[in-house]
Amino acid sequence: MKEKWFKNTSSFIPVKYHVLFWTGYFTFNVIRWGSYFNDYWYSLKSNLVEFPLHIILVYINIYYLIPKFILTKKYITYITLFLGFLFVLYSARTGLNYVLVTENIWPEAESQQQAFTFNHIIAVTLGEIYVVALATAIKLTADWIYERKRNEDLQKIQLKTELKFLKSQIQPHFFFNTLNNLYALTLEKSDVAPEVVLKLSDIMQHVLYDMKEPLVRLFDVIRYIQNYLDLERLRYGDKIISTIEIIGEIEDVKVPPLLFLPFIENSFKHGVKNVEHFKVNITFENMDNKYLNFTVENAIDEQQNINNTSNHGIGNHNVKRRLELLFKDNFELKTYIANGNYCVQLKIPIQ
Structure with a gap:
């Protein structure tokens, strides 16, 4: 059976926490950039375009790239694919912003900038890496907590099982001795x-x-x-x-x-x-x-x-x-x- 993409074999985080995280992060970003540009409508529109792309890249990284390549120590493949996804995301984000939001694809720059220039690519991809790193750090922390608890639970189960085994060895030993005593008494009537x-x-x-x-x-x-x-x-x-x-x-x-x-x-x-x-x-x-x-x-x-x-x-x-x-x-x-x-x-x- 082939392994399915996005299969999570670590901790399970309920959907409501995903929704709360992205809602909180989206709200924070809208307020942050709206205050920066003094234009909350522009900030809302640009974030509505960009956040679905953030989410897609984050989940691709967490549930596919890391389990399939980092955990199997295929680091070069991971880096190559991640950079490829970054470029695809950059292209999609830049194009959607140009068509749906504004023709000024880099409003925070001091002067009018063109898409697909070195500086613009670096600025956008660094922002995406920041988002991915933040979400991945939260997920890995949750996995670490989950794994530690799972190991503690397994250890408790193992200890209980071993204790039961040791006690089960004591009981037959005692009854064997006692029945031998009784047998000796019955022989003597x-x-x-x-x-x-x-x-x-x-x-x-x-x-x-x-x-x-x-x-x-x-x-x-x-x-x-x-x-x-x-x-x-x-x-x-x-x-x-x-x-x-x-x-x-x-x-x-x-x-x-x-x-x-x-x-x-x-x-x-x-x-x-x-x-x-x-x-x-x-x-x-x-x-x-x-x-x-x-x-x-x-x-x-x-x-x-x-x-x-x-x-x-x-x-x-x-x-x-x-x-x-x-x-x-x-x-x-x-x-x-x-x-x-x-x-x-x-x-x-x-x-």
């Missing part, structure tokens, strides 16, 4: 299996509904984490010792869903099998309603290579990437060893 089903149902309700929201109540998140800890305790029995400590008011605090669970999951994944008694301590601290400090500590095997933190799972790329998307540089994530415990500390702004 444990009486606590029904309780596991109830807690899993509560967690599924949280995931299905809260995951659609950008922010959820921290109170609900903590209840969700408590259910997870209960499920792990049902699986491992007295081997699990867990605490959740809350410092400060959290009633009005909201956080992104499923942000903290991966850290707790990793604690069980890499710690519970290697110690006789697995202790995990979780803390949520409201720091003056500005930041939320989340800490999780769990016991580790002394024989474990404590220097290899990536094996502990906290180096999970998805978690870090999600934090970057959510908070950019406004968060702190630390992992360290203290008193035989592996510690993760996450500080995020309260939203």
Whole structure:
């Protein structure tokens, strides 16, 4: 399919703004030259002849010459065609003014001038270039604003899409682990299996509904984490010792869903099998309603290579990437060893 002339692939400026621009510019020109010659009737007639030609050249330049030749780096072709259009416009303008307005084709000159002389051609074409440059500058500015907004919108869509993808990766991982726990209990014909089903149902309700929201109540998140800890305790029995400590008011605090669970999951994944008694301590601290400090500590095997933190799972790329998307540089994530415990500390702004 051949490309159509005057096809605008940039910003769309409503017709009313084109009309307002040319009406305002025409009025200004009539008053300006009418005052200069002290003859407003002559100024009106000459502008009625010239302005349609201005408009034609401006739109040819904006919607055809620039997209087809400037954007494709065919500069010599652009200059050649533009000069050709300028000459055609000069000829048409000069002829129409002579026939319809006045035989004095250059009234602002000090003496009577002839058409198609060097000085007259330069004077007329410079005036046309001024009009074209002004209109083109306005159009390119509108295109720049439009393109910047479009890029910002695309970036927002990309970030939302990536966040949804990362969250979708977390959910199957969690349910896979939980179903494994339930499977182990059913093999043992444990009486606590029904309780596991109830807690899993509560967690599924949280995931299905809260995951659609950008922010959820921290109170609900903590209840969700408590259910997870209960499920792990049902699986491992007295081997699990867990605490959740809350410092400060959290009633009005909201956080992104499923942000903290991966850290707790990793604690069980890499710690519970290697110690006789697995202790995990979780803390949520409201720091003056500005930041939320989340800490999780769990016991580790002394024989474990404590220097290899990536094996502990906290180096999970998805978690870090999600934090970057959510908070950019406004968060702190630390992992360290203290008193035989592996510690993760996450500080995020309260939203």
